[in-house]
Amino acid sequence: MAAISVSLRLARRALRQNLLSTLVAVFTVSLSGGLFLGAWKTKQSVKLAFAHSAGGFDAVLGARGSQLQIVLNALFHLENSPGNLDWEQYETIRSHPGVSEAYPFALGDNYLGYRLVGTIPELFLNHQWRSGKNYQVRSPGRIFSDSAKEALVGAEVARELGLQLGDRFHPYHGLEYNPDRKHNDIYLVVGILEPTGTPTDQVIWIPLRGVQTMEGHDPEEANSISGVLLNLKGSSGLALDVKYNKQGDRATLAWPVPAILSSFFNRFAWLERSVAALALLMALVGGLIILATLRTTMHERRREFAVLRCMGASRTVVTGSILWQSILLSAFGALGSWIIYFLLSMAVSSLIHLQIGVGMNLPILDGMALLTGVGILLLGLVSAWFPARKLYRSSLQESLNPHG
Amino acid sequence: MHFLSVENLHLSFRSPNGKSHSVVQVPAFSMEHNQQIAIKGPSGSGKTTFLHMLAGVLTPDSGQILIDGQSLGAMNESDRDQLRSGTIGYIFQSFNLLNGFSCMENLLLAMSLNGSSNFDRARSLLDKVGLGDRKDHLPGQLSIGQQQRVAIARALINRPKLVLADEPTGNLDPSNTDRSLELLCSLCKEWESALILVSHDPRVIGKFEHQIDWEELNQVKEPEEVEVEKL
Numbered sequence: 001m002a003a004i005s006v007s008l009r010l011a012r013r014a015l016r017q018n019l020l021s022t023l024v025a026v027f028t029v030s031l032s033g034g035l036f037l038g039a040w041k042t043k044q045s046v047k048l049a050f051a052h053s054a055g056g057f058d059a060v061l062g063a064r065g066s067q068l069q070i071v072l073n074a075l076f077h078l079e080n081s082p083g084n085l086d087w088e089q090y091e092t093i094r095s096h097p098g099v100s101e102a103y104p105f106a107l108g109d110n111y112l113g114y115r116l117v118g119t120i121p122e123l124f125l126n127h128q129w130r131s132g133k134n135y136q137v138r139s140p141g142r143i144f145s146d147s148a149k150e151a152l153v154g155a156e157v158a159r160e161l162g163l164q165l166g167d168r169f170h171p172y173h174g175l176e177y178n179p180d181r182k183h184n185d186i187y188l189v190v191g192i193l194e195p196t197g198t199p200t201d202q203v204i205w206i207p208l209r210g211v212q213t214m215e216g217h218d219p220e221e222a223n224s225i226s227g228v229l230l231n232l233k234g235s236s237g238l239a240l241d242v243k244y245n246k247q248g249d250r251a252t253l254a255w256p257v258p259a260i261l262s263s264f265f266n267r268f269a270w271l272e273r274s275v276a277a278l279a280l281l282m283a284l285v286g287g288l289i290i291l292a293t294l295r296t297t298m299h300e301r302r303r304e305f306a307v308l309r310c311m312g313a314s315r316t317v318v319t320g321s322i323l324w325q326s327i328l329l330s331a332f333g334a335l336g337s338w339i340i341y342f343l344l345s346m347a348v349s350s351l352i353h354l355q356i357g358v359g360m361n362l363p364i365l366d367g368m369a370l371l372t373g374v375g376i377l378l379l380g381l382v383s384a385w386f387p388a389r390k391l392y393r394s395s396l397q398e399s400l401n402p403h404g
Numbered sequence: 405m406h407f408l409s410v411e412n413l414h415l416s417f418r419s420p421n422g423k424s425h426s427v428v429q430v431p432a433f434s435m436e437h438n439q440q441i442a443i444k445g446p447s448g449s450g451k452t453t454f455l456h457m458l459a460g461v462l463t464p465d466s467g468q469i470l471i472d473g474q475s476l477g478a479m480n481e482s483d484r485d486q487l488r489s490g491t492i493g494y495i496f497q498s499f500n501l502l503n504g505f506s507c508m509e510n511l512l513l514a515m516s517l518n519g520s521s522n523f524d525r526a527r528s529l530l531d532k533v534g535l536g537d538r539k540d541h542l543p544g545q546l547s548i549g550q551q552q553r554v555a556i557a558r559a560l561i562n563r564p565k566l567v568l569a570d571e572p573t574g575n576l577d578p579s580n581t582d583r584s585l586e587l588l589c590s591l592c593k594e595w596e597s598a599l600i601l602v603s604h605d606p607r608v609i610g611k612f613e614h615q616i617d618w619e620e621l622n623q624v625k626e627p628e629e630v631e632v633e634k635l
Contacts, residue, residue: 005516006513006516006517009513009516013502013504013505014504016504017503017504303500304502304503307496307500307502308502308517309461309485309488310459310461310488310494310496311488311489311494311513311514311517311558312485312486312487312488312489312490312492312517312518313485313489313517314481314482314485315481317517
């Protein structure tokens, strides 16, 4: 025990004496570990967050086009709509026996960059956006009327724009904010939704007819919608897939939503691999820096080791101090990795939430994080192994007289 | 039985050209408990090498060293480490205090290597060498003379039976030399430690009752300047 304690004390002192190289080594190791962990966990969390943020829908019916574009547009309010559907198409699918829920929606306007989505009040009355969770309107407040220029504002929009009950606003034409394209219509805020952590928070909801009949819109499109949000019964998805995607040529059924989102993430596999390769490269650099730090320290401490041996320190004590030095460097590196991982995750989480309203879980120290910490410690031990072995094998005579 | 006895001690080094050069050849040497001996001799004549062998740092090619009845040659490395940490105190010419450690920590570390830790004893010893008020100073914050006093305290903190002092005043001015020698000799006497001091300085040697001429003790007449580097 005494030997361990002395070794540890010597190692701590050596780290303090070489503070700059210690900090550089710890920072490099932290960065590589944090980047690796951040890349890995962010990928997992984003996937999970997107899957949880699909708003409780199985499928989306949209104009003929890309399934991914339809899902991103309808559920995440990203991208443009591939086109419009006729009202009849909505009525057809609504009456299909395999469909349990069908909510039409229409896009085309914004307010200061936040999308206006037209839909029917039933979406907020009946639909569960997550199992057992209906939309809640902050009190006092209510859902918009089907036949009035009223708006139900998502929680994030209300917070960002400071919209309150009773506020009135002019919508702007298009999905991007352009001050020159203001509509004359005036909408009244009648309700603000409680936060859901889904893209719903980033949207201003108005009656479907509001978007259809907005001043300046093409009167011929007054009977069209952008798509239909669907929940399906049992295995009816297969039949509908055949009907719309294989046999039909007027609409596309984006189903199943999780598989489509998965294909979306596969597009970024190269990025994942690049970040992982970069992190591994940095881990290698981190290991080399630990090795270089230890070798420099060993050179500088050669005399100290000889003095210690003359004072009665065993080989184990002096070798142990090198190993401890590496363990401490690695442990600080692991700690730094977790801190960088936390900061990185928070930044990514906040960015994603800000951009598309998808809420991610806060980063936690789970198995992968602990495994990364253990990996860093092993990296440190491997880096320390050769200098420590060399030191252990050198005799006191060599330490006293390096020239032989 | 003598406290320390040496018989037919021989050590040679192999030079880069492959030739073997004798450095130390001591047929016999002994000393008693509490005795204080000064060995005088020119620099580079093998005195430090002799001390290293007495401390178990270097292994002789042949011969025997007995300390307090124990043969160094019969000890394994671990035993020799223990001997150095507990029985022997070593003082270097350049003090060799551990730089990142305060005066107090230098003493406590020496105690730790001997498996003990007694803060009060360390503080008391620092008081004794006149550095009680500087216990938390780092070596770099002390004068040369003060550093040597800490080195003396560190060598004596475990109350060793044998103190080996290798040119301990080599870097000191006359005033500090006198003070350090007086301190070293009085502490060794008080704690009943035997002392072997080697020096090339006749003024230092002159202060000892028992003096040995290294050139008479060592039978190697031309050690060829291959002495171990001094610490």
